[in-house]
Amino acid sequence: MMLMGILADAAPAQGLGQALENAWAFFTTNRPDWLSAMIAGLPVFGEGLQATLSLFAMAGILGFTLGTIVALMKSRYIPGCYWLGWGYVELFRNLPLLVILFFFYYALQWRADLAGLFALTGWASAFMGEVIRGGIQSVEREQIQSARLLGLSQFQLITAVILPQAYVRILPVLANQFMNLAKNTSIVYFVGVLDVTYAFEQLSAEYFLFFHFFAMALAIYAGLSFTIIYLFRWLEIFCKARMQPVLITTLDPQDRRLDAEAV
Amino acid sequence: MLLFGLTHNDMLLLLQGLKMTLWLTLIGSVATLLLGTAVAMYRFLMPRPFRWIGTVYVDSIRSMPLVLYLVLIFVLLPIPPFERAVFAMATFNGAFVAEVIRSAIESLDTNQMRAATLLGMKEHQVFLCVALPQALARMIPALINQLNTVIKDTSLVSMGILEFAKAGEILMERAWDNAFTVIIVMGCTYFVLCLALSILGQRVERALKPWQV
Numbered sequence: 388m389m390l391m392g393i394l395a396d397a398a399p400a401q402g403l404g405q406a407l408e409n410a411w412a413f414f415t416t417n418r419p420d421w422l423s424a425m426i427a428g429l430p431v432f433g434e435g436l437q438a439t440l441s442l443f444a445m446a447g448i449l450g451f452t453l454g455t456i457v458a459l460m461k462s463r464y465i466p467g468c469y470w471l472g473w474g475y476v477e478l479f480r481n482l483p484l485l486v487i488l489f490f491f492y493y494a495l496q497w498r499a500d501l502a503g504l505f506a507l508t509g510w511a512s513a514f515m516g517e518v519i520r521g522g523i524q525s526v527e528r529e530q531i532q533s534a535r536l537l538g539l540s541q542f543q544l545i546t547a548v549i550l551p552q553a554y555v556r557i558l559p560v561l562a563n564q565f566m567n568l569a570k571n572t573s574i575v576y577f578v579g580v581l582d583v584t585y586a587f588e589q590l591s592a593e594y595f596l597f598f599h600f601f602a603m604a605l606a607i608y609a610g611l612s613f614t615i616i617y618l619f620r621w622l623e624i625f626c627k628a629r630m631q632p633v634l635i636t637t638l639d640p641q642d643r644r645l646d647a648e649a650v
Numbered sequence: 651m652l653l654f655g656l657t658h659n660d661m662l663l664l665l666q667g668l669k670m671t672l673w674l675t676l677i678g679s680v681a682t683l684l685l686g687t688a689v690a691m692y693r694f695l696m697p698r699p700f701r702w703i704g705t706v707y708v709d710s711i712r713s714m715p716l717v718l719y720l721v722l723i724f725v726l727l728p729i730p731p732f733e734r735a736v737f738a739m740a741t742f743n744g745a746f747v748a749e750v751i752r753s754a755i756e757s758l759d760t761n762q763m764r765a766a767t768l769l770g771m772k773e774h775q776v777f778l779c780v781a782l783p784q785a786l787a788r789m790i791p792a793l794i795n796q797l798n799t800v801i802k803d804t805s806l807v808s809m810g811i812l813e814f815a816k817a818g819e820i821l822m823e824r825a826w827d828n829a830f831t832v833i834i835v836m837g838c839t840y841f842v843l844c845l846a847l848s849i850l851g852q853r854v855e856r857a858l859k860p861w862q863v
Binding site for chain 1: 710713714715716717718721722725726728729798801802803804805806815818819822823826829830832833836837840841844845848
C-alpha cells in the first residue's frame with residue numbers, strides 16, 4: 388500500500404500523456420545501480436517466496452484432503468452428508484476469495500497469515516472437491532460391484548478401488564487447480580502478508596525500478612506454474628504406466644476374451 | 651435505522667458500494683466479452699507471422715496472478731480509477747474468454763467452415779457467421795463461469811474505488827464489533843449475485859440447446 392500513497396501524492400496529473408510517460412518510465416527507468424538494487428532486493432523476495440510457497444504447500448495439501456472428503460460426501464460415499472457437502476462447495480465457489488479472507492481476518496480476527504491459509508484452504512477444497520467428484524463418478528460401476536462382491540469393506544472400497552483411479556483420471560484438471568491456487572496465494576497481499584506480490588510492490592516503491600522487480604515477480608510465479616505443470620505431467624505418465632496392466636486386463640474386452648480362452 | 655448495529659449511514663455506504671460493484675460488473679463483463687472475442691478473432695484471422703502477439707498476450711496474462719497484474723496497472727495507468735478498474739478486469743479476463751472461445755471453435759466440425767469458405771465468404775464472415783454462433787452453444791457454461799469470476803474479481807479492483815468489498819472493509823475497520831454483521835451482509839450479496847448469474851446461465855444454456863451441433 389506504500390506505493391499507492393506515494394503515487395497518489397506525487398502524480399495527481401492524469402490522462403493519456405501521463406499514462407504513456409509512466410509506461411515509458413516503466414520500461415526505461417534504468418538506474419545506474421540497478422543491478423545492486425536488484426541484489427539488495429533479493430532477500431525481500433526470498434522472504435516473500437517463502438511465504439508464498441508455504442501458503443501454497445499447506446493450502447494445497449489441506450485443500451486436497453478436505454476436497455476429497457467433500458467429494459466423498461457429495462457422491463454419497465459418506466452417507467447422509469450430501470447437502471452438507473453441497474452447501475460447502477456452493478458457499479466457497481460463489482464467494483469472492485477476498486470476502487472469505489475478510490471473514491477470517493476481520494470477523495474472526497485471526498492473524499493475517501493464518502486467515503490467508505484458511506481462506507485459501509476453503510477456496511481450494513471447494514474447487515478441488517468438484518474436480519475429484521468428477522473423477523469419482525467416472526469410476527465404472529462394474530468395479531464397485533466386483534469390489535463389493537470380493538468382500539471389501541466400504542473403507543477399503545474407497546481407499547483401494549475408487550480414489551486411486553479417480554485421482555489418476557483427474558490429474559490434468561487437478562494441475563490446473565493447483566496452478567490457480569499458486570497464483571491466488573497473492574490474495575494475502577490485501578491483509579499485508581509479505582508474499583511475492585507485496586515484495587514486488589514494496590521494492591519497486593523503494594528503488595523506483597518497476598520493470599526489473601516486476602520481471603522477477605513474474606518469473607517466480609511463472610516458474611511455480613511451470614513446475615506444477617511438469618510435475619503433474621510426470622505424475623500422469625508415472626501413474627498411467629503403473630496402472631496399465633490393471634487397465635488392460637479389466638477394461639479391454641479383447642484381452643478379457645483372451646484371458647477366458649486361456650483359462 | 652439500525653440493523654444489527656449498522657447505522658443508517660453505514661447502510662448508505664454499503665449501498666453506494668453495491669451500486670459501484672454492479673456498474674463494474676456490467677461494464678466489465680461487456681468489455682471482457684468484447685475484448686475476448688476480438689482477441690480470439692485476431693488469433694483466428696491473422697496470418698501466421700502475426701499470431702504470436704495474441705498468443706503472448708493470452709499466455710502471459712494466464713501465468714500472472716490477478717493481484718500482481720492489478721498492482722502493475724495501478725502503477726502504469728494514472729487514468730480515472732473506474733476506467734482503470736474496467737480496463738484491468740477486461741484485459742485480464744479477456745484473455746481467458748479468448749481461450750474459451752478458441753477451444754470451443756477448435757472443437758467444432760470444420761466441414762461447415764470449409765463449405766462457407768468455398769461459397770465465397772470472407773474469413774471474418776466465416777468466423778462471425780458460421781464458427782461463433784455454433785461455438786456459442788458449446789461455450790456457455792465456461793463463459794458463465796468466467797463472468798462469475800468477473801463478479802468476484804470486482805472485489806479486488808478496489809484500489810481507488812469505493813465498491814462493495816471496500817465499503818465493507820471500511821466499515822469493519824471503523825468498528826470491529828460490526829465485522830460479523832458486515833461480512834454476512836457482504837457474503838449474502840455476493841452469493842446471490844453469483845447464484846443469479848448461474849441460474850441465468852442455465853436458462854440460456856437450455857434456450858440454446860436446439861442450436862447445439
